[in-house]
Amino acid sequence: MRGRRWRLALLALASSPLASPVLGAADTAWRAPAGVAPGDVLRVVAEGGAEVAAAELTLVGGDGEPHVRGVRFFRTAPTSWVAMAGVPSTLPPGEYAILASPTPGVPPLRLPLRITERAFAELDIPLDASLTDLRRSPEPRKAQQARELLALLQQFDAQALFHHGRLRLPLTELRSTSAYGDRRRYLYADGSEALSIHHGVDLAAVQGVSVRAAGAGRVAMAELRIVTGNTVVIEHLPGVFSLYYHLHAMEVTVGDRVAAGAEIGTVGRTGLATGSHLHWEVRVAAVPVDPMRLVATPLLRSPQ
Ligand SMILES: [Zn+2]
CATH class of the missing domain: 2.60.40.1930 (Macroglobulin (MG2) domain)
Structure with missing residues (x-):
């Protein structure tokens, strides 16, 4: 032994x-x-x-x-x-x-x-009256949807082995407007403000541009949510999920198996969005991580 x-x-x-x-x-x-x-x-x-x-x-x-x-x-x-x-x-x-x-x-x-040390940018985001209302409204369905999404991201299916390599960018043309970890100050229409941390990257694109799966996986969510708009979540590995927010159209449903690069929807501005863009996020054991790091390095080194 x-x-x-x-x-x-x-x-x-x-x-x-x-x-x-x-x-x-x-x-x-x-x-x-x-x-x-x-x-x-x-x-x-x-x-x-x-x-x-x-x-x-x-x-x-x-x-x-x-x-x-x-x-x-x-x-x-x-x-x-x-x-x-x-x-x-x-x-x-x-x-x-x-x-x-x-x-x-x-x-x-x-x-x-x-x-190790890592610095993050700070930026101000002015919101008009309707986006101020959307972000601040005490709508109970918002809290319910947040709980449901967190429960999904905490799931761990040891058999969910769909993608081992690097992730690919979900848009073919890359124009990043806001990076992972940005410290944001939302400036509300009434002059008040609130602080928040950006959990994903924002990629600017016109409405209707194809959004592609960052890796092979299984669709874990495809639904309209209040804050994130039309939302697709794909499971790639046990506890590893990519999230796509503010879509105009969704072209997948829960349970679908998708290949890396498969079209899953189109860019839009549904939910809390100040313009047409894709918010792309990756969660690992429910913690948001920097998606760009996973474009550069594989999810798992293979063979393990
Ligand atoms: Zn975003």
Whole structure:
């Protein structure tokens, strides 16, 4: 058994640019990066047996306070597992730790993780009277829709293995108007204001331009919502979803399987939108991450 453990650890070391494996109390080798930035995807790889399915990953600060918790592992090969967590754009830089334990009652594995500094832009967005009303109205259906979307994004289907590579841009022509993590100040029509963080990227385009799936997946939502307008959500991996807001038309329904690049709708300005554009967002274990980082690097390194 001991020989097998070391062999797996060496294989893992040879095939991955991640940090050296750490052998836990159980017969499992864990690998994680030494550092990540706000908006990145944190991937923790475990080489082990079926016990890893029960492990949950937590990200804690130097003071022990959890910032991300309950992230589960899914199997990518017979003895390879990965947990994917989103690093919130609000995390201050510093020393953190990844905790994971596959066995209840056993003290968790602890891996150090550095969160590096990342600056985000600040911008003002004036809203006219009708968009002010839309954003501030205490309409109970808005809160209900927010709860439903969050519940969907917290779902974890270990069998949902649809896309391993890079994501592609959902529009063929790229004109970005607002980046991930922008600190926004909404200026209301009555002179008051409110702060918010932009969870996706805004891509400007005229109404009617095709919106394409960023990766292969399964349609998890296709419906008209109050704030986000016509909204499509696609599941790519367990806990990994891309979201497309303010569509003019939707051309998919829940349950559809889509290929990367398939047309899923057209650009519009439905919901809370100051002009025709696509809001494109990616959530990993419910945390919004920077979609542009996933255009540059694959969701999973393959083979895992
Ligand atoms: Zn947006």
